[in-house]
Every structure is written in C-alpha cells, then in structure tokens.
Amino acid sequence: MTGPVADALAQFRRSGSPWLELPFFSGDAADTAAMRVDERIAEGVTVLPVPDNIFNALALTPLNAVKAVILGQDPYPTPGDANGLAFSYVGARRLPASLKVILAELPEAAAKPTGGDLTPWARRGVLLLNSALTVEQGKSGAHLRYGWASLTDQAVEAVSKRAAPAVFLLWGAQARARAALIDTARHGVIESGHPSPLNRQRDFPGSQPFAAANAWLEAHGVAPIDWSLG
Numbered sequence: 001m002t003g004p005v006a007d008a009l010a011q012f013r014r015s016g017s018p019w020l021e022l023p024f025f026s027g028d029a030a031d032t033a034a035m036r037v038d039e040r041i042a043e044g045v046t047v048l049p050v051p052d053n054i055f056n057a058l059a060l061t062p063l064n065a066v067k068a069v070i071l072g073q074d075p076y077p078t079p080g081d082a083n084g085l086a087f088s089y090v091g092a093r094r095l096p097a098s099l100k101v102i103l104a105e106l107p108e109a110a111a112k113p114t115g116g117d118l119t120p121w122a123r124r125g126v127l128l129l130n131s132a133l134t135v136e137q138g139k140s141g142a143h144l145r146y147g148w149a150s151l152t153d154q155a156v157e158a159v160s161k162r163a164a165p166a167v168f169l170l171w172g173a174q175a176r177a178r179a180a181l182i183d184t185a186r187h188g189v190i191e192s193g194h195p196s197p198l199n200r201q202r203d204f205p206g207s208q209p210f211a212a213a214n215a216w217l218e219a220h221g222v223a224p225i226d227w228s229l230g
C-alpha cells in the first residue's frame with residue numbers, strides 16, 4: 001500500500017540519515033506504522049503533522065549531533081500547529097499552555113521568545129522526539145499504539161550507546177519511564193514533572209532544566225546549548 005506517509009518514509013530513507021541504522025527502519029516496523037497511518041488517511045481522517053514534517057526531529061538532528069534529548073507525547077492535534085518536533089508550535093494562535101510553562105524556564109541569556117517554533121533548538125543538537133510521530137485532528141493520543149514508540153525507545157538507546165556525552169531532559173511519567181534505557185555513567189538525566197498546567201504537583205516550574213542541562217554539558221567538556229529562539 002502506498003500513501004503520503006509511506007512516501008515521506010521513502011524520502012527519509014533516501015536521505016542517508018544515521019538514524020536509518022535503527023532496527024525500526026531496517027525491519028518492518030516503519031513500514032507497518034506508515035501503512036496504519038495511511039489507512040486512516042484513506043478513510044478520510046486528517047493526520048498531523050503534514051507528511052513532509054513527520055520525520056523532522058530525526059532529519060534536523062542527526063545522531064552524531066545530539067547534545068540533548070527532550071521527549072514529548074505526540075503532535076498538536078490542530079492543523080497547522082505541529083511541525084514534527086516535540087512541543088514545537090507554529091500555529092497562529094497564542095502559545096499552548098505547556099509550551100508557555102517550558103519557555104518560562106529559559107535562562108536569562110536566552111531572550112524570551114514570542115513564538116513557539118523550536119526548530120533552532122533542533123538545529124543546535126536538541127533531539128525533540130515524540131512517542132508518536134503522528135496524531136489525528138482533534139484526537140490527542142490517537143496513534144500512540146501505532147508502533148512509533150519503538151522508534152523513540154531505539155533513538156534513546158542509540159544516543160545512550162554513544163561515547164559522546166549527552167543530557168536527557170525527561171518531563172512527566174511517560175518520558176521518565178525511559179530513564180532505564182540510558183547509561184547514566186556516560187550521560188546526564190534531568191527529571192521533573194510534566195510542564196502541563198494540569199500537573200497538580202507543579203514540579204516543573206522553577207526546575208530550570210535548560211540551565212541544569214548546560215551546567216551538566218559544560219562539566220563534561222561539551223559546549224553549552226544556545227536556547228534562544230531568535
């Protein structure tokens with residue numbers, strides 16, 4: 001079966017990305033996930049983000065360039081809002097509440113942004129990867145069981161196996177569950193609650209994850225990340 005997601009997958013495979021060495025791409029998992037999503041599109045469902053953006057996180061941040069990892073759940077379920085990067089927002093309305101909470105933690109050196117497009121972070125080595133690369137309009141979490149999660153697990157493991165140090169920012173229970181995949185002898189792990197305002201424990205505000213990540217990187221001989229968004 002062919003379709004827009006299968007076509008996007010084929011295009012990503014032609015890119016020669018180092019991520020293509022993951023078992024997810026060398027086996028049937030990627031094709032199966034793409035087929036399931038294309039079946040929904042064929043049924044008339046609006047799937048987000050647009051196919052050309054589905055693999056943006058991997059395309060913009062090659063494995064050897066990763067300095068930090070931030071994990072999300074799935075894309076924003078409103079057309080025009082998501083661009084394939086966890087928490088990144090390119091919509092025309094006000095910023096999502098969780099993203100506002102995240103950006104409030106930026107170091108003073110990073111000017112407070114007015115927009116929510118996190119592409120600059122991805123280009124500077126921040127892997128912004130969701131557990132599901134696709135979602136359906138108005139149905140958050142609709143594709144969490146479509147097989148994408150194995151890609152997220154394998155990407156985390158691939159970064160963990162590298163000799164070059166990286167720091168993982170794990171926000172919320174779902175992301176923190178992947179701490180077991182990380183070799184903490186070589187890599188940093190900074191955990192907190194989810195930035196959602198619905199988090200009753202409110203254990204994300206004030207956690208200063210970006211400053212902590214940079215402090216860890218510098219302590220391990222890695223240049224700090226420029227968290228500004230321009």
